[in-house]
Amino acid sequence: MTALGSIKTVLVANRGEIALRILGTVKSLGLRSVIIYHALDSDSPAVSMADEAVEITGPTPVAAYLDGEQVLAVARKSGAQAIHPGYGFLSENADFARKVEDAGLIFIGPSPETIELLGDKIRARAFVAAQGFPVAPSAIEDEDPTSFNERARALGPPLLIKPAAGGGGKGMHIVRDMALLDETITRARSEGQRYFGDGRLYAERYVERPRHIEVQVLGDAHGNIVHLFERECSLQRRFQKVVEESPSPALTPELRTRICDVAVGIAKTAGYRNAGTVEFIYGGGAFYFLEMNTRLQVEHRVTEAVTGLDLVREQLRIAAGEPLGYSQDAVAVSGHAIELRIYAEDPARDFLPTTGHVLVFDVPCGEGVRVDAGIRVGQNITAAFDPMLAKLIVHGADRNDAIEKARAALRQFVLLGFPTNIGFLNRLIATEEFRSGEVHTGLIGEKPDIAAPPVPSEDKLRAVLAIAALSTRSVVDAAKRVPALHVSLGAWRN
Amino acid sequence: MAEIFKIDDVDHSLWLTARSTDGFRLHWNGSQIDIELLSLQGFRHQLRIGAETHEAVIAAFGDRLHIHLDGEIYEVDYADPVSHYARTLGEENADCVRAPMPGTVVSCVARAGDAVVRGDALIVIESMKLETSIKAWRSGTVETVHVEAGCAFERDALLVTLAPVRKA
Numbered sequence: 001m002t003a004l005g006s007i008k009t010v011l012v013a014n015r016g017e018i019a020l021r022i023l024g025t026v027k028s029l030g031l032r033s034v035i036i037y038h039a040l041d042s043d044s045p046a047v048s049m050a051d052e053a054v055e056i057t058g059p060t061p062v063a064a065y066l067d068g069e070q071v072l073a074v075a076r077k078s079g080a081q082a083i084h085p086g087y088g089f090l091s092e093n094a095d096f097a098r099k100v101e102d103a104g105l106i107f108i109g110p111s112p113e114t115i116e117l118l119g120d121k122i123r124a125r126a127f128v129a130a131q132g133f134p135v136a137p138s139a140i141e142d143e144d145p146t147s148f149n150e151r152a153r154a155l156g157p158p159l160l161i162k163p164a165a166g167g168g169g170k171g172m173h174i175v176r177d178m179a180l181l182d183e184t185i186t187r188a189r190s191e192g193q194r195y196f197g198d199g200r201l202y203a204e205r206y207v208e209r210p211r212h213i214e215v216q217v218l219g220d221a222h223g224n225i226v227h228l229f230e231r232e233c234s235l236q237r238r239f240q241k242v243v244e245e246s247p248s249p250a251l252t253p254e255l256r257t258r259i260c261d262v263a264v265g266i267a268k269t270a271g272y273r274n275a276g277t278v279e280f281i282y283g284g285g286a287f288y289f290l291e292m293n294t295r296l297q298v299e300h301r302v303t304e305a306v307t308g309l310d311l312v313r314e315q316l317r318i319a320a321g322e323p324l325g326y327s328q329d330a331v332a333v334s335g336h337a338i339e340l341r342i343y344a345e346d347p348a349r350d351f352l353p354t355t356g357h358v359l360v361f362d363v364p365c366g367e368g369v370r371v372d373a374g375i376r377v378g379q380n381i382t383a384a385f386d387p388m389l390a391k392l393i394v395h396g397a398d399r400n401d402a403i404e405k406a407r408a409a410l411r412q413f414v415l416l417g418f419p420t421n422i423g424f425l426n427r428l429i430a431t432e433e434f435r436s437g438e439v440h441t442g443l444i445g446e447k448p449d450i451a452a453p454p455v456p457s458e459d460k461l462r463a464v465l466a467i468a469a470l471s472t473r474s475v476v477d478a479a480k481r482v483p484a485l486h487v488s489l490g491a492w493r494n
Numbered sequence: 495m496a497e498i499f500k501i502d503d504v505d506h507s508l509w510l511t512a513r514s515t516d517g518f519r520l521h522w523n524g525s526q527i528d529i530e531l532l533s534l535q536g537f538r539h540q541l542r543i544g545a546e547t548h549e550a551v552i553a554a555f556g557d558r559l560h561i562h563l564d565g566e567i568y569e570v571d572y573a574d575p576v577s578h579y580a581r582t583l584g585e586e587n588a589d590c591v592r593a594p595m596p597g598t599v600v601s602c603v604a605r606a607g608d609a610v611v612r613g614d615a616l617i618v619i620e621s622m623k624l625e626t627s628i629k630a631w632r633s634g635t636v637e638t639v640h641v642e643a644g645c646a647f648e649r650d651a652l653l654v655t656l657a658p659v660r661k662a
Contacts, residue, residue: 382596383597
């Protein structure tokens with residue numbers, strides 16, 4: 001058993017693909033691993049991979065993973081020195097991070113104070129603006145709740161209404177018709193209250209056809225900060241990312257330097273420690289600070305592919321107190337990487353989540369092709385958790401090479417049992433807009449024609465029906481029962 | 495006799511005949527073609543259709559076939575003629591509303607016994623990030639609310655039943 005500083009055992013407080021991803025690095029470093037799991041996940045790949053697995057319970061499956069007290073109890077009992085929260089769940093919960101520290105354990109993330117500062121969108125924006133970094137015009141409810149609707153109205157359309165405590169697009173609404181403003185505010189408040197236990201809102205100028213560009217940073221406990229360049233995550237549906245890539249096709253070398261320098265500046269001013277992501281909205285030649293995510297991102301694999309760094313390893317080293325040990329000049333980008341998120345959802349039905357049993361799961365492989373997934377055949381996919389099931393990451397010599405690899409890999413990606421977005425992803429990256437790099441966050445909404453698969457040609461439909469008929473025992477048996485004489489007669493009927 | 499397969503709610507009527515040698519003949523849409531399905535490995539199959547071959551991954555779950563062909567998925571339901579008819583009749587005089595998607599119940603606005611007017615909110619549901627009101631599709635009396643706030647449901651789950659309208 002090896003150790004990283006004082007860390008010998010790491011508790012992974014997450015599930016699905018990210019739990020498996022973190023466990024992979026924990027194991028490769030020779031550290032012992034513990035995982036928590038809800039009964040619904042009892043035979044998931046992550047649970048079998050960990051050295052120790054402890055069941056947690058809750059009124060709902062999600063509530064179990066959000067129960068910091070149970071997680072802490074497991075950490076103490078299993079002898080873990082550090083807790084990796086992954087993304088979602090407890091990853092940006094300052095109270096939890098503080099409790100972990102108070103228990104004498106290591107929270108693999110920034111300090112609770114940093115999470116409080118950057119996790120609250122309003123405080124983060126105010127902080128960033130005060131340091132002279134660019135933010136979009138906005139109205140903040142907290143500053144004067146009674147005049148919030150008026151101030152939001154004064155910004156003019158289009159407006160984006162967001163929960164102050166939000167993330168992941170939950171509770172976010174665009175208002176184009178100001179007559180709907182009050183109604184939208186009421187709904188966003190109700191959603192914020194429900195998702196985050198916090199109904200406070202803010203409104204900001206919505207940049208039309210904006211691009212979402214974010215910068216990955218790493219900060220150690222010794223004040224060293226580097227950036228790992230940018231990711232473009234403009235392809236979104238329902239405010240959630242679907243396709244991410246690095247480098248961004250939108251940035252010139254000068255703009256790349258500027259946006260990365262701003263990200264490093266923000267992280268430095270915040271005294272940031274851990275892997276983190278500074279998100280920007282980019283449109284009309286200007287970029288605005290959007291928010292900072294103080295955790296590992298779903299799309300971190302894209303950065304790993306182009307930089308060759310293992311971000312979970314860097315997180316663990318930083319948490320153990322090690323200095324980064326390299327300077328900005330040592331971080332270089334090689335080739336182009338694209339990540340495609342595989343969701344259990346039906347693009348033709350407004351991307352609503354789908355459910356069912358995983359009947360076949362057969363993933364593509366090859367050089368520069370990686371699949372992160374936390375599911376197994378036979379698993380029942382329910383509405384209890386996020387519908388993201390897997391990520392396909394491709395790495396090519398350049399953007400076109402990466403697109404070709406992604407197209408081939410998506411065609412080979414077999415996940416049967418319920419509708420998924422795999423076919424949609426392939427149609428999406430085949431569009432002229434994506435190929436030319438002219439993407440923006442509203443693009444998917446503007447392309448309803450690719451939401452549903454194309455109407456199959458007569459030949460394709462015939463092939464599908466042939467397969468269906470030959471796979472249905474009663475149909476095959478009925479055919480076999482008809483004597484050969486009638487078969488020849490039957491042929492005459494047409 | 496014709497067999498019915500449904501793809502995206504469209505019925506396709508076809509039948510097979512056995513060839514004297516291996517394989518079958520597909521009769522569909524006014525034409526015939528020789529077809530044969532070879533099992534390769536696991537769920538992988540090779541379809542021979544006329545002079546062409548396709549590789550497909552096929553899995554069955556209940557009466558539904560999930561077919562992966564050339565990068566697209568097709569869900570095909572086998573409908574034997576009897577149940578096919580029963581289903582068509584059932585939809586016309588529905589007194590209940592079913593879940594259009596999996597999700598959870600945010601709140602129940604209506605209670606059993608309430609009189610509702612067409613368009614009144616019955617329950618508020620939420621799926622991932624969308625909050626939607628399920629509204630009365632006709633005026634009447636609420637007979638049963640099958641769910642309660644906080645509970646999760648799957649697609650097609652029974653949500654609310656209105657009392658049947660008595661013919662005067």
